Amino acid sequence: MEQINMHQHEESQDDNHGMAVAKYMDPKIYKAAKAGDISGFERAIEDREASPFNQVSPQEDTVLHIAAYSGHVVLVELILTHRIDLFFKKNSNGNLPIHAAAISGHLSIVKSLLGFPQRDSEEWRVSVLREVNKNEETALHVALKNRHKEVAAFLFNLCPRVSSYPNKERKSPLYMAAKAGYLDLVKLMTAETVQVVVMDNSMLSSETRSVVHAALRGRNIDVLEAILKKEPKLVYLKDEDGTTALSYAILVGFLEGVRYLLEKFSVTLYQRDGSGNFPIHVASSEGHIDVIRQILLRCPDAMELLGEQGQNILHVAAKNGKAGVVNYILKTLDLGKLLNEIDEKGNTPLHLAAINGHTMTVHALTWNKRVNSNLRNNDGITARDAAEEKMEAEFSMAKRISWLILQSSTAPKAIKPKSREESPDTKKYRNNMVNTLLLVSILVTTVTFAAGFTLPGGYRISYPHEGMATLVTKPSFQMFLISNNIALYSSIIAAVNLFWAQFGDTKLVNSALNLSGLLLGVSLIMMSVSFMTGVHLVVSDVYWLANIVLAMGLVSLVILLSRSVPLFPWIVQLLLYLPPRLMQLITKWYDGHQKKF
Structure with a gap:
């Protein structure tokens, strides 16, 4: 070859x-x-x-x-x-x-x-500087792209008009200079270019990306001021995604730019972005409480603005799980009218928080007396029903806890919610859950059954206690035996209970899953206790080793308990119910005590 x-x-x-x-x-x-x-x-x-x-x-x-x-x-x-x-x-x-x-x-x-x-010759230079490569970039583009400021300034001075030419990504050299934060170059470009280019609307068209957005992206307030002082109309341009300048400043977290735009161009507060939201909605979705406060300080009526799907700022905060914004709105009396407003689908903020499984937001809204948890959406369901539907359709610890929070409060279920046909994916998910829990329960039963006959320390062989456990009088052994038996019986009951779920009745499946989850949680915890006490017993003669085994077991047990708490609704309900009630009692006592004096 x-x-x-x-x-x-x-x-x-x-x-x-x-x-x-x-x-x-x-x-x-x-x-x-x-x-x-x-x-x-x-x-x-x-x-x-x-x-x-x-x-x-x-x-x-x-x-x-x-x-x-x-x-x-x-x-x-x-x-x-x-x-x-x-x-x-x-x-x-x-x-x-x-x-x-x-x-x-x-x-x-x-x-x-x-x-x-x-x-x-001047004509020849201009023709050369207008030549583009495959990315539709001039020499000025590539100089700025590679951060060569002096070269860019030289090329611009030879042909100022090129600074408005968009490349394949619709970025002009002016956009690149603004993003890079080259203040002197931006001033030169705006001085020479805006006068010539704005007249034919090429800087105000969708063919080029907004230089204001570039300055905001570069987080340079001086560049932003230089652009808007020369041509204020640019502040009303949207980027390729339809995002307004003020919304973009909020999204990138450029708070100095947000303050500047609010002071100089407060009218942009009422400019919608491509999704139909206003800047105050963007601030709510990003959790910027300071921005919301500044917006409401300048334009109090901004609280009434409705964005996508007719949602107010509390809807947006609840949907995105911004507990800080939710708490701020709950504490601000002037914003009270937002608490129970409905969107186009009839959802209140509590509905949206429950549907998306944002536990902190659900807790804050549920325990506020001004929030009406009885309201139903267009499907005829309450927030508690919505949380329950989401929990059943897709297992999520956050959604389960949200449901438990609503269940532990006075949030009601709908008397006659609209019937919903269960999807094939939901049925498949339930069947998989049943099979998985059944397998786990059988495995736990097998392990704990074997442990019951292979006791630590063995059996006595001398009469009259022949066949009895050698360490039966030890507290650790007694704890081992009790916890092992609880794990065994809990897993057996869970397994038998899951057999009933095979008949396909939806209510029976739900009941079986809830009870079996609880029983398996108990059995796994007790199995961990059994193992810890058993190992601790057989190494108890070595003091340091026994303490290490005990410490490791306790740490693991705490972690296991923290992950298992949602399986015990009554514990969650107690934990959620007591703190607010305790605070109310303390407040009442304090107020009564103050009146006496």
Whole structure:
């Protein structure tokens, strides 16, 4: 088989001259161009059969591209002296040599290329600076893209209009400069460009990304002020996603920019974004209490604004689980009308918090007396019903706890909720849950049954206590035996209970899952206690080892209990019920005590 050499001759057509490119660039020529080796390059020029001017690299870079990338001014001028036409030769990315110099940030090369005597005219420079690569980027674009501020400033001064040209990503050089925080360059661009460009609306069209958003993204308040002082209309532009300037400032967390926009352009508070929400809704979804406070301070009626699906700011906070915003609204008496408002689907904020399983939000709303938990949505269900439906359809610890919170309060179930047909996915999920719990219960039964007959310490062999447990008088053994028996019987009852779930009745399945989950929680906890006390018993003669075993077991038991608490509704109800009631009693006692004096 013939071996292929990377540098073998390849025939291709030169786009500009109609001449054949002999081969990929000779390594010696490539090294000479990259190193700026003038003498080596001049020797290569003398070889007419392998002229360096007709050779390109694998990415179709000419020797002029390589010299420009590398920053060798003398070599660039030498090449242009012999072949000025290489100036217009593009590589595989569509980059001219001027692009190459701008990418590398070599200002001296840029000046040399644009000031070469044979092409020294204003019209020629402008035409070159308007040339774009495959990403529709001019030399000014690539200079800013690579953070070469001096090169960008030089190129802009030669052709100011280019600063408004959008590339393939719809980013103009002005956008890039604003995002990078180049204040001086932004001032130059806005001074020269806005006057010319705003007249034909190219900066106010959807063809370019908003420079205001770029300044907000760059978190530079000086750049933002410079842009808006020159052209205030830009503040009303939206980005490609339909996000307004104020909403965008909130989203990126640029609070200084938020304050500036609120002070200078408060009317933007009433500007909807692409999803139909107002900036105050965005602040609510992001949990920015300070921003909400500032908005309401300037425009109190902003509390009445309804966004997507007719939702107020409390709806949005509850849906996104922003407990801080919810608590702020609950504590602010002027915002009381928001607590029980409904959206287009009839959902209150409590409904949305319950549906999405945000436990802290559900707790805050449930235990507030002004929140009406009796309200039903358009489907005829209460918040408690909504939480129960979500919990049954998809097992989630957060959704289960949310349901328990509502159950532990006075939140009612609907008397006649609309019937809902169970989806095939829900049925499949229930069956999988039943099978999984059944398998676990059988495994626990097997393990605890075996442990009951392989007692730590063994059995006595002497009469009259033959066959009795050797360590039966030890407290640790007694704890081992009791906990093991509880684990065994709980898992057996859970297994038998789950057999009934195989009949397919929905109510029976729900009942079986709830009871079996509780019993398996008990059995797993008791099995852990059994193992801990058993191991502690057999190593009790080694004091330090016995303490380590006990400590490890207790830590694991605490973790297990914390994860198992949601399986015991009465514990959750007690934990949720006592703190608010205790605070009420303390408050009443304190108020009565104060009146006496």
